[in-house]
Amino acid sequence: MGAHRTVVSAQARRRWVVVLAVVAVLGSLPVLAGLRPVRAAEVGLATLRERIAASGRQAHEGYALSSGLLPLPALPDLEQVTALVTGTTELRTWYAAPDRWRVDVVDEAAERDLYQTPDAQYAWDYGQNQLTRIAGAQPVRLPRGADVTPPALGTRLLGLAAADRFTPLPGKRVAGLAAAGLRIVPASADTTVAHVDLWADPGTGLPLQVEVTARGGSRPVFVTRFLEVHLRTPDASVLTPPAPVAGMGFTVTDTSDILGAIDRLGVGGLPERLAGSPREATAVGAAGAYGAGLARFVVVALPGRLGYRTYGRLRAFGQAVTVPQGEAAILSTGLLTVLAVRADRTYLVAGLVQPALLRRVAAELAGGAA
Amino acid sequence: MIAVELAKLFRRPRTYVITGLLCALPLIVAIFLATTRVPPPPGQGGAFLSAVLSNGALYPAAAMALVMPVFLPVSVAVLAGDAVAGEATTGTLRYLLIRPVGRTRLLAAKLIALVVFVLFAIVAVLLTSYVTGLALFGSQPSAGVALPADVTSLSGVTITPAGLALRMLGTVAYIVISMLSVAAIALFLSTVTDSALGAAMGALAVLVTSQVLVTLDAAAAVRPYLPTRYWLAWIDFFRDPVLWRDIERGAGIQLVYLVVLLGMAWANFLTRDVVN
Numbered sequence: 001m002g003a004h005r006t007v008v009s010a011q012a013r014r015r016w017v018v019v020l021a022v023v024a025v026l027g028s029l030p031v032l033a034g035l036r037p038v039r040a041a042e043v044g045l046a047t048l049r050e051r052i053a054a055s056g057r058q059a060h061e062g063y064a065l066s067s068g069l070l071p072l073p074a075l076p077d078l079e080q081v082t083a084l085v086t087g088t089t090e091l092r093t094w095y096a097a098p099d100r101w102r103v104d105v106v107d108e109a110a111e112r113d114l115y116q117t118p119d120a121q122y123a124w125d126y127g128q129n130q131l132t133r134i135a136g137a138q139p140v141r142l143p144r145g146a147d148v149t150p151p152a153l154g155t156r157l158l159g160l161a162a163a164d165r166f167t168p169l170p171g172k173r174v175a176g177l178a179a180a181g182l183r184i185v186p187a188s189a190d191t192t193v194a195h196v197d198l199w200a201d202p203g204t205g206l207p208l209q210v211e212v213t214a215r216g217g218s219r220p221v222f223v224t225r226f227l228e229v230h231l232r233t234p235d236a237s238v239l240t241p242p243a244p245v246a247g248m249g250f251t252v253t254d255t256s257d258i259l260g261a262i263d264r265l266g267v268g269g270l271p272e273r274l275a276g277s278p279r280e281a282t283a284v285g286a287a288g289a290y291g292a293g294l295a296r297f298v299v300v301a302l303p304g305r306l307g308y309r310t311y312g313r314l315r316a317f318g319q320a321v322t323v324p325q326g327e328a329a330i331l332s333t334g335l336l337t338v339l340a341v342r343a344d345r346t347y348l349v350a351g352l353v354q355p356a357l358l359r360r361v362a363a364e365l366a367g368g369a370a
Numbered sequence: 371m372i373a374v375e376l377a378k379l380f381r382r383p384r385t386y387v388i389t390g391l392l393c394a395l396p397l398i399v400a401i402f403l404a405t406t407r408v409p410p411p412p413g414q415g416g417a418f419l420s421a422v423l424s425n426g427a428l429y430p431a432a433a434m435a436l437v438m439p440v441f442l443p444v445s446v447a448v449l450a451g452d453a454v455a456g457e458a459t460t461g462t463l464r465y466l467l468i469r470p471v472g473r474t475r476l477l478a479a480k481l482i483a484l485v486v487f488v489l490f491a492i493v494a495v496l497l498t499s500y501v502t503g504l505a506l507f508g509s510q511p512s513a514g515v516a517l518p519a520d521v522t523s524l525s526g527v528t529i530t531p532a533g534l535a536l537r538m539l540g541t542v543a544y545i546v547i548s549m550l551s552v553a554a555i556a557l558f559l560s561t562v563t564d565s566a567l568g569a570a571m572g573a574l575a576v577l578v579t580s581q582v583l584v585t586l587d588a589a590a591a592v593r594p595y596l597p598t599r600y601w602l603a604w605i606d607f608f609r610d611p612v613l614w615r616d617i618e619r620g621a622g623i624q625l626v627y628l629v630v631l632l633g634m635a636w637a638n639f640l641t642r643d644v645v646n
Contacts, residue, residue, distance in 0.1 A: 015637035022633055026626050063615055092613065104525065106613065109417035109435070109605050111524040124526040129420070131526060228615060238611060242526035247424045 038171045038178045043202040045168050048180055051205025052158055055151060056098055058204045061238075062175065062229035064091040066148040068222045070333040073317045076309040080112075081142050085222060085336060093149050094234035102239050105145035114146050115241040122241035130249040131242060138255070140287045150224050154198050154207025160293050161196065163187055174199050174208040175226040190295035190357050192335050204231060212352075214335040221335050269345075270299055275360045297351025297358070299365075307346025314340040321359055323366035330355055330362065341365040371475050375483040388445045389491045393498040395441060396433035400499070404506035417605055421522065422507055427534065428521045429503025430496045431608060434541060437495055438548075438601060442488070443577055446549045449487060450556030451570030453480040454639065458564040473640050477557065481632065484553045488546050496538065527610040537607040544604040544617060550624045551597040552577060554631035561639040594619065597627055 043051070068085035075082055083089070092104040098116075105112040107127075115122040121134040146152060161184045169181030179199035186193050197211040197220070208229060211220035244250035270288040272279055277290040287300045302310055311329065318331030318338070326343035332355045339349040339358040343366040349358055379385055399416075403409060409420045417435035421428050454477075523529050529537065556573035563569055580598040583589040593599055600620025606613035 009641075012637065012641045015640060019630070019633040019637045023630055026630065063613075104609075106609070108602060109524070111609060113525055126524050126526065129522075242522075242528070245522070245528060248522065248526070 034173075036173065038173050043180050045166055045182060048182055048200065048202065048205065049158065049166065051202075052155060052198070052200050052207055053205070055155060055200070055205035055207065058151075058206045058231065059096050059233040060151070060206055060229055060231050061094040061234045062092075062226045064093060064149050064224060064226045064229075065089070066091065066153075066222070066224035070221060070336050072331065072333050072336065072338065073313055075313055075338075077306060078142070078310075080144070084143060084145065084148055085333075089145055089148065091145055091149055093146075093151075094238050095151070096233050096236075096239060100239050101146075102234075103146035103149060112145065114144065115239065117239070117241065124242055128249065129247075130251070131244050132250075133252045134254065135252060136254045148224050150207045150210050150226055153224055154200065154210045157184065157196050157210065157212075157294070158198065160296065161186065163293055169197055169199070171202075172199055172209075175229040177201055177208060177229065179208045184294075186294045188293055188295040190291070190353050191293070192337065192354055193294045193352050196294075201231065206231065212335065217334065221333075270301060271364065274299065274364055275357055291351070291353065295351070295353050295357075297349055297353050297361070299361075300348045302346045302348055304346075307340075307342070307348075310348055311340040311342050311346055314338060321362045323362050325367040328362040328366060330358055343367055371471050371479040372482050375479040376486060379483045379487055385487060385490075388449070389494050392437050392441055392445065392491050392495050396429070396436050396495065396499045397502055399432075399436060400429065400502045400506050417602075418608075422503060424507075425521050426503030426505070426507030427500070427531070429507065430499045430538060431541065432503075433495050433499035434492075434545065434604065435602075438545060438604075439581075442491065442545070442549065443552045444574065445491065446484065446488060446552045447556045447570045447573040447577070448566075450480075450484050450553045451560050451568075451573060452566040453484065453557055454560040455564050455566040455569045456560075459566055474636055477561075477632070477635055477639060481553060481557060484557070485546060485550070488549045488553075489542070492542050492545055496542065523608050523610045524605070525610040529608070529610070537612075540607045540612075540617075541604045544607070544621065547621050547624050548601050548604075551627035551631070554628045554635070555597070558631045558635040558638070561635045595623065597623065599623065 065088060066084070067088040070085045072082050072086050074086075090106040092106060093102070095101040099118045100116060102113060102115045104114075110126045111124070112126070113124040115124075120136075121138075123132045123134060124130075125132075147156070164187050165185040167183045167185065169183050171178055171180050173179070180202040181197060181199040184196040184198065186195075192214050194213045194215040194217065197209075197213070198207055199209040200207045206229075209225035210223070212222040213220045270279060274290045277292070280289040287298060289296055289298050291297050311327075314331050315327075315329040318329045318340075321328040321330050321339070323341065323343070326341065328339065328341040330340075331338045335352055337351060337353055337355050337358050339347075339362055341347045341349070341362050347365050349361055349365075351358070399419075400422075403419070403423065407423060409423050410416065416432060418428050418432040419435075422432050521529050521534055552573060555576050556569055559569035559572040560566065563572075577598060580596040584593060584596055584599050600616050600623060603616035603620040606615075606617055
């Protein structure tokens, strides 16, 4: 039996059609915005590389999101570092010059801000209610939020990949800008990185989006990109660190984190060579970098208790490695490989390198052939 | 019509009972904090709770963080679910519509009454929590060192009393807007069923589902469109500079839900057979 159609039901149907039309229009707006054609300025691969490398003087301000999918457990005293590669980090950035910038790591109801001024760095941590003035150079420090903004990470990876292969990528729209892209394919077989995709503003070279894909992976495991960006000099007031007030903790230090403190303890004494690569010449003893390009890895000598806890954590989540003396555990996340070795002292090793390479490192650190 | 609905709102004891309960939650928390002097670690627990011990002027912001995620939306869902279905349950909807008023105007009046309720409840929570904050925590630091009545933003920058008042006004406006989707969902369901409880439960089911999906990484693609995604964006008023991005998106998505759900309520209610 067919539906009995009345004037009232026809009116109701017309109203629902109007509502559905409104829903269709509202729902299609984001889709249509994403389908806008991208016409990035024609720029050659070599020119784009040069512009990205020289983009350190490009003033900008924006809002960026970095997200890592690495299955890495939180390591003792390194929770903020592991969070950078295991989850999503919201970043606000204001950049006037290499010696005048500010990056905020924004949480739901907290904030960690880092100010670079010509004189010093200032770190504000709402969670700790602590303002810290970091005076002097920091020869060794941990990765932090300011390192994973698209410009910071993009220029750093490009600098490391000088000897690798570059190919052009189609342009894409990032934060409303038509960006030109390039792909870095590492030449070394020792790295876990399959390729790094980088999109930058073609005119200024400012990196806008960086994606890192691991070998064997079909999608990036680490992405950092601007959601909003403006190529303008930020207001000076935004770059002025907060003044210490009563009720707020304030300290002055020359070490920004636990790695700097370990270095001052003099735990160091790292081998001159590991896995066939010489240690990079640095003025510090607690940490050393070995290897080249994206196959670079870092070794840190940890003091007793911290070393014990770090090894225990990696042993719980990783695999044991047989070494000549002592013990070792390795954790491979597909992109980042982390190794802990307990021998005459405890070493923490990390890098975007193949587990086989770090197994050789483990054997050498634990008293094998150096 | 609007005056009638507002008069009905403020004549009913339940309006004051619900508002009283909303005000009571921050009061209870303040009493515990003031008695034990044990705040949650800064950056953990309720937003701003760690800061109020040294300056009670910030307690209204902490009170907002306490009532916003659950208590206030539940109140709005209950009242909005009752808006039309409640009239049907009590048998007054038919008599209401006999008056020379259009059903569209009735829906608009119901929505405006709900907005006024949210405004009334939030202002009541703000005022009572401000008095509570100053009475129990004072505007002096606990160390006894003289401190102006300024508060520290999440960015460490001092906010002046005038700046704090402006940011609180922005917070009130944003929270009222944030409750529009709850009101619109419950109001639509209220036109579908004669059960006020069913309409309220339906709205709460939508909100709980949204809250679960907001925390699920696998649902990242739909997250920006969920009604509760930007509910806590008012906290961004207390950063320096104010982070407008989520506030703008939160207001925008609430207006979209309002237009769509109110449109659905209008489409359904205008020619619905009213038997009660």
